Amino acid sequence: MSADDRSPPAVDVSGVTKEYGDVTALRNLDLTVETGEIYGFLGPNGAGKSTTIDILLDFVRPTTGSATVLGRDVRRDSLAIRQRTGVLPEGFHVYDRLTGRQHIQFAIQSKGVTDDPDAILERVNIADAADRKAGGFSKGMKQRLALGMALVGDPELLILDEPSTGLDPNGAREMRSVIREENERGATVFFSSHILEQVEAVCDRVGILREGELVAEDSIEGLREAAGTGATLRVTVDAVTDDAVAAVEALPGVTDVRTSGTTITVSTTDSAKTEVLDAIETAGASVEDFSTEETSLEELFATYTQGDRR
Amino acid sequence: MSWRVIARKDSRDAVRDGSFQWNTLFIALLTGATSYLHSTSGGGGVLSVDLSIVVTAVVPFVAVLMAHESIAYERATGRIRTTLALPHTRRDVVLGAAVGRATVLVATIGVALAVAAVTALVFGGTIEPRTFLGFGVATLLLAAVFAVIAVGLSAGTRSTTLALVAGIVVVTVSLGWPALLAFGWTTVVGGSMPPWLHTVGGWDPIRAYAKTAVLLAGTGLGSLGADGSVVGPLLLVGWPVLFVAAGIGRFTGVDL
Numbered sequence: 001m002s003a004d005d006r007s008p009p010a011v012d013v014s015g016v017t018k019e020y021g022d023v024t025a026l027r028n029l030d031l032t033v034e035t036g037e038i039y040g041f042l043g044p045n046g047a048g049k050s051t052t053i054d055i056l057l058d059f060v061r062p063t064t065g066s067a068t069v070l071g072r073d074v075r076r077d078s079l080a081i082r083q084r085t086g087v088l089p090e091g092f093h094v095y096d097r098l099t100g101r102q103h104i105q106f107a108i109q110s111k112g113v114t115d116d117p118d119a120i121l122e123r124v125n126i127a128d129a130a131d132r133k134a135g136g137f138s139k140g141m142k143q144r145l146a147l148g149m150a151l152v153g154d155p156e157l158l159i160l161d162e163p164s165t166g167l168d169p170n171g172a173r174e175m176r177s178v179i180r181e182e183n184e185r186g187a188t189v190f191f192s193s194h195i196l197e198q199v200e201a202v203c204d205r206v207g208i209l210r211e212g213e214l215v216a217e218d219s220i221e222g223l224r225e226a227a228g229t230g231a232t233l234r235v236t237v238d239a240v241t242d243d244a245v246a247a248v249e250a251l252p253g254v255t256d257v258r259t260s261g262t263t264i265t266v267s268t269t270d271s272a273k274t275e276v277l278d279a280i281e282t283a284g285a286s287v288e289d290f291s292t293e294e295t296s297l298e299e300l301f302a303t304y305t306q307g308d309r310r
Numbered sequence: 311m312s313w314r315v316i317a318r319k320d321s322r323d324a325v326r327d328g329s330f331q332w333n334t335l336f337i338a339l340l341t342g343a344t345s346y347l348h349s350t351s352g353g354g355g356v357l358s359v360d361l362s363i364v365v366t367a368v369v370p371f372v373a374v375l376m377a378h379e380s381i382a383y384e385r386a387t388g389r390i391r392t393t394l395a396l397p398h399t400r401r402d403v404v405l406g407a408a409v410g411r412a413t414v415l416v417a418t419i420g421v422a423l424a425v426a427a428v429t430a431l432v433f434g435g436t437i438e439p440r441t442f443l444g445f446g447v448a449t450l451l452l453a454a455v456f457a458v459i460a461v462g463l464s465a466g467t468r469s470t471t472l473a474l475v476a477g478i479v480v481v482t483v484s485l486g487w488p489a490l491l492a493f494g495w496t497t498v499v500g501g502s503m504p505p506w507l508h509t510v511g512g513w514d515p516i517r518a519y520a521k522t523a524v525l526l527a528g529t530g531l532g533s534l535g536a537d538g539s540v541v542g543p544l545l546l547v548g549w550p551v552l553f554v555a556a557g558i559g560r561f562t563g564v565d566l
Binding site for chain 1: 312315319323326327387388389391392394395396397398399565566
């Protein structure tokens with residue numbers, strides 16, 4: 001689905017900082033989700049993904065900065081935004097004494113539409129629990145119910161916070177297939193996850209959040225290219241010297257250097273193989289053997305979210 | 311109006327969890343017993359007067375008990391996000407809860423008063439229709455007013471315990487308001503209270519209820535006094551509006 005350049009972005013976050021006392025949850029965040037795309041918001045737990053979503057929904061107010069959703073300001077026009085958006089909130093809590101169907105009916109009445117609750121329950125695969133009180137649902141069933149409520153009214157935008165929580169691999173796959181169907185219907189989808197595979201399988205673009213900052217934002221293809229030209233080199237030397245290690249670390253493009261016995265393991269984000277070998281030899285160590293491994297997207301993700309900040 | 315959707319869900323919930331049934335049973339037993347004693351003790355007297363003693367003490371506390379959880383519970387458990395993920399304003403959520411809880415309380419007290427009336431008729435007590443009706447309507451208002459006050463307090467906190475304590479404090483202060491004023495005056499200034507302070511002593515929600523009951527009943531009602539000034543209904547409506555407005559203001563301004 002190609003982005004429509006003439007409509008405002010579905011989500012536009014501009015210079016948002018959120019502080020809770022002396023903890024900074026988001027630092028000057030800039031993020032854009034184009035109309036019609038599926039955007040994956042990726043990051044480890046605690047990175048600030050839920051805080052970002054909370055700000056879009058006016059659950060939480062930014063310390064500085066602003067944001068719009070579907071062209072409307074998140075603070076001034078929150079009601080209009082939530083009328084046109086389907087939301088699966090973080091750690092979704094059911095109303096214990098309402099049945100599955102009553103939850104969907106509540107969403108239908110709240111949005112002022114005329115959907116068929118049973119059709120929605122079918123779609124998220126909990127039709128057989130329609131008349132059971134949701135307090136007795138398993139985690140997976142609650143999550144499906146949450147998705148069902150988000151689908152009510154055919155929203156223009158879906159905001160899903162960790163949608164595959166509590167779902168087994170089958171359930172997660174069904175979730176992704178619903179996301180694809182919604183996108184084909186014309187909805188923009190913005191969802192967060194800390195699991196790369198969930199995002200990789202279905203997103204057009206991915207933003208990686210770490211400690212409140214966006215550290216990478218690209219299409220899946222773009223990130224794969226970056227990963228493809230990246231490599232892990234295992235160099236066996238006669239003896240590891242501090243000079244050799246320092247020389248390798250100083251090279252641009254090198255993101256990680258580890259040593260173990262007579263092996264130096266080097267992660268690079270671009271093709272710097274020969275420079276690495278040259279640096280080691282120039283520093284006085286002698287290269288006895290080396291092997292190369294293409295960096296997977298997972299390792300790239302790990303590097304972005306765990307490696308030392310440069 | 312989205313507060314209607316929320317009010318419906320909220321009041322049905324009180325039936326689903328059984329609290330409506332239990333509370334109605336409890337109060338109906340109290341009013342029924344009072345009515346029975348009134349009817350069988352002979353010596354005339356006005357049913358409403360006897361009921362008013364029970365009602366003034368019990369109804370506000372029961373209203374707070376049944377309404378204090380509303381918003382605070384949703385905030386404490388995260389269910390507020392489920393509600394606000396849908397297109398409701400925070401104001402709608404508070405108003406919906408207020409209407410929902412008030413409806414439940416009015417139904418509870420309505421049943422209890424009906425039980426009292428039927429008991430009186432069965433056991434030969436006397437009911438003066440105008441008096442009982444006026445007293446009854448005022449008492450239903452009392453229930454609604456304290457339910458709404460409790461919801462207003464609930465909207466101001468994430469702690470259901472705090473909401474309950476705040477509600478109990480409001481009821482207690484209201485019950486003892488003239489005494490509190492008198493105590494404060496004698497301690498701080500000394501001597502007897504000036505007339506204007508006596509007037510202020512009649513402005514709490516429970517004294518507002520008393521005035522309203524007398525006004526609607528068209529006659530003095532024993533311990534509720536004989537002052538049926540229109541200040542009663544004005545304050546009776548004004549107090550919950552104040553608490554709900556404050557609750558909405560606070561709830562709208564904070565992070566969830």
